[in-house]
Amino acid sequence: MLTFLNTLGEWFLSVLNRLGHVFLFLLRSLYTAVRPPFKFRIFLRQVRFFGNKSLLVVLMTGAFTGMVLALQIYYTLRKFGSEALLGPAVALTIIRELGPVLSALMVTGRAGSALTAEIGIMKISEQIDALESMALNPLRYLIVPNIVAAVLVFPLLTAIFDLVGIYSGYLVGVQLLGLSPGTYFSQMDTIVDMQDVNIGLYKSLSFGVIVSWISCYKGYHAGYGAEGVSRATTSAVVTSSVLILVWDYFLGSILL
Amino acid sequence: MIEIRGLKKSFKDQVVLDGLDLEIGSGEVVAIIGKSGGGKSVLLKHLIGLLKPDAGTILINGVDITSVDVHELRKVRQQFGVVFQGSALFDSLTVFGNVAFPLRERKKLPKEAIRENVLEALEDVGLRGMGNKYPAEISGGMKKRVALARALIAEPSIVLFDEPTTGLDPLILNSIHRLITHTHRKYRFTGIIISHEIPEIFDVADKVAMLYNGAIIQYGTPEEIKNTENPFVRQFITGSSEGPIETL
Numbered sequence: 001m002l003t004f005l006n007t008l009g010e011w012f013l014s015v016l017n018r019l020g021h022v023f024l025f026l027l028r029s030l031y032t033a034v035r036p037p038f039k040f041r042i043f044l045r046q047v048r049f050f051g052n053k054s055l056l057v058v059l060m061t062g063a064f065t066g067m068v069l070a071l072q073i074y075y076t077l078r079k080f081g082s083e084a085l086l087g088p089a090v091a092l093t094i095i096r097e098l099g100p101v102l103s104a105l106m107v108t109g110r111a112g113s114a115l116t117a118e119i120g121i122m123k124i125s126e127q128i129d130a131l132e133s134m135a136l137n138p139l140r141y142l143i144v145p146n147i148v149a150a151v152l153v154f155p156l157l158t159a160i161f162d163l164v165g166i167y168s169g170y171l172v173g174v175q176l177l178g179l180s181p182g183t184y185f186s187q188m189d190t191i192v193d194m195q196d197v198n199i200g201l202y203k204s205l206s207f208g209v210i211v212s213w214i215s216c217y218k219g220y221h222a223g224y225g226a227e228g229v230s231r232a233t234t235s236a237v238v239t240s241s242v243l244i245l246v247w248d249y250f251l252g253s254i255l256l
Numbered sequence: 257m258i259e260i261r262g263l264k265k266s267f268k269d270q271v272v273l274d275g276l277d278l279e280i281g282s283g284e285v286v287a288i289i290g291k292s293g294g295g296k297s298v299l300l301k302h303l304i305g306l307l308k309p310d311a312g313t314i315l316i317n318g319v320d321i322t323s324v325d326v327h328e329l330r331k332v333r334q335q336f337g338v339v340f341q342g343s344a345l346f347d348s349l350t351v352f353g354n355v356a357f358p359l360r361e362r363k364k365l366p367k368e369a370i371r372e373n374v375l376e377a378l379e380d381v382g383l384r385g386m387g388n389k390y391p392a393e394i395s396g397g398m399k400k401r402v403a404l405a406r407a408l409i410a411e412p413s414i415v416l417f418d419e420p421t422t423g424l425d426p427l428i429l430n431s432i433h434r435l436i437t438h439t440h441r442k443y444r445f446t447g448i449i450i451s452h453e454i455p456e457i458f459d460v461a462d463k464v465a466m467l468y469n470g471a472i473i474q475y476g477t478p479e480e481i482k483n484t485e486n487p488f489v490r491q492f493i494t495g496s497s498e499g500p501i502e503t504l
Contacts, residue, residue: 126344133304134358134410135333 025143025217026209032137033144042141046149053111054157058103062161065098066090066168074177087184088191090169095192095200099162100154101248104207107150107157108240112215115146116236119219120229128220143220147212154208155201162200199255206251207244214240257282258303258414258446263312264470265298272298273309274470280463282413285440285447287457289492290467291501296450297341299467300416303448304336305329316414334362337407337445341418343399345391351378351402352387358410377405380442381435397428401435408439417449421456429453433460454493458482466492468501 073089119142122128131138166188173179218236222228263276272295280286288296301307302314305321313320316332324332337358345354356374359365365373378384381401391399400420407415417436421429433453437460440447451457458464458478465475466489474481474489484490491499 121347125342125347126340127346129301129306130338130340130344130346132306133333133336133338134362135330135336136361137330 022214022217025220026213029139029143029147029213029216032139033148037140038148039141039145043145043149046145047153049115050107050111050149050153051157053114054103054107054153055160057106057110058157058161059164061102061106062099062164063168065102065161066094066165066170067172069093069098069165070169070172070177074173074179083179084183084187085191086169086173086179087166087186087188090173091166091188091192092196094165094169095162095196097200097248097252099158099165100200100203100207101244103158103161104154104204104211104244105241107154108211108215108237108244112211112240113233113237115212115215116219116222116233117229119216120222120232123220123222124224124229138220143216146216147209150208150212151205152208154204154211158200158204199252202255203248203251206247210243210247211240214243257315257317258448259313259315260299260303261313261315263299263302263314264310265295265302265307266310271470273302273312275312276467276471278465278472278475280446280448282446283444284462285436285449285460286463286465287449287451287461288465288467289451289454289457291492292452294467295470296467297418300338300418300448300450303416304333304338334410335413337410337412337415339400339403339407339415339417339420341422343391343396343403345399345402345406347391349390350387351383351389351391351394354391354402355387355405355409358406362410373409374405377409380408380439381405382431397424397432400424400428400432404432404435404439408443408445411443412445414446414448417447417451419450419452421451421453429456433457436460454495455482468492 069090070086073093074083074086077083077085077089119128122142128138128142131141170181170184173184174181215236218232218239219229222232258278258280260276260278263273264271265273276299288299290296298307302309303316309322312322314322316335319328319332321329321332345351346357349357352374355377356370359370359373374387375384378387381404383398383401383405386394386398391402394402404420420436421432424432433456436447436449439445449457449461458481461478463476464478464481465472466481466486467473468488474484474486476484481489481493484493487500491501497503
């Protein structure tokens with residue numbers, strides 16, 4: 001019994017230790033971010049990195065999410081004779097929930113994994129040690145520009161997802177299922193308010209921090225060799241995705 | 257002046273450095289030789305504060321880097337230039353960008369001055385006209401030379417070389433050794449070279465230290481090392497399979 005408790009205690013302490021390490025990494029990065037100089041050129045490159053890598057996949061996901069939502073919600077609403085509410089139902093679901101979550105998951109798979117691999121390769125090829133040896137702070141060059149870029153790019157990608165999703169829902173609802181165009185948008189205008197848009201914005205901002213933080217952390221602490229980088233990349237995608245869903249629930253509960 | 261006293265480092269149960277003592281005078285070039293996996297690179301990483309020892313002190317020009325905070329450590333690191341084992345060039349930068357990096361980020365020199373310095377450094381290492389190439393487009397020997405140029409561009413007073421010639425053919429090996437000697441004459445830095453190139457390294461170093469079982473077992477001039485009576489050092493420099501050092 002004592003051995004079991006001992007093992008359990010050791011496990012718990014090691015989990016706490018690792019969590020502390022992960023949070024300290026974020027705090028050190030944020031501390032570095034507020035102290036000059038800010039690496040503006042690297043930041044711009046990373047904005048391009050996140051945006052360029054993820055735009056197409058976000059467009060595709062947004063389009064098909066809007067279409068399938070319109071299709072499914074239409075058949076549900078028809079059972080209650082409320083087809084006129086299709087526009088706001090699609091818009092609310094996308095703006096408050098699916099836009100931020102799905103675009104964050106897509107960016108995680110596309111850019112987050114690439115970011116972990118890139119930083120991981122820099123780690124195993126001693127490029128991070130080289131920065132340290134030049135008396136420079138690697139967080140300033142590798143981590144801070146990514147976190148700031150993600151905080152800027154995630155809401156923009158989410159906005160694009162929302163727009164494409166709502167218009168794709170319009171195509172299915174109006175062109176395919178025969179709903180009137182006026183009904184789709186006028187009801188949306190009445191029911192969706194700024195608070196809904198803000199909730200989506202807060203979510204996407206926080207997802208930007210989560211994805212860039214976890215992706216950078218995993219790359220920065222990648223193990224040795226190709227296997228170490230491969231493990232770090234998988235772990236970054238899985239951890240970021242799970243955290244996005246968990247944080248989405250808690251943030252949704254608070255902001256509801 | 258570098259003074260290492262009682263340096264100890266273990267990774268889990270494996271003791272790598274076991275009370276190592278070493279003193280290196282200003283302007284000296286010291287080669288550290290020893291078995292692969294014997295802790296030479298670990299020692300080098302301690303010298304620049306990339307690893308923290310379990311015990312012992314490392315004085316760099318009077319400052320004990322094992323007990324300073326990160327800001328003080330960065331000040332000490334400004335005296336260093338490092339040539340890493342795998343060159344550690346930044347993939348996303350050109351050869352010019354890599355060599356210019358320490359000047360741009362640390363010295364904040366005007367653009368024209370940086371350009372002049374970088375072109376001169378590339379000339380010194382025989383890479384004139386290669387500035388626009390990326391690290392992926394050049395050979396291993398060229399990468400080592402770029403790394404050497406990058407390490408020396410900010411005129412450091414201490415330069416660490418982690419196996420600067422490993423994996424290179426004898427011609428390039430000798431050219432890198434000549435470069436180290438030439439740049440040492442020019443900049444008068446204190447150099448520490450980890451090397452397996454015996455006997456070639458004896459022509460480059462002022463002193464040679466043999467690391468074995470986590471400690472320096474002999475430290476002296478190349479001549480003293482060549483004529484040693486120490487059976488461990490003797491076996492190592494002759495590459496004999498007979499002797500006190502276990503071989504495969």
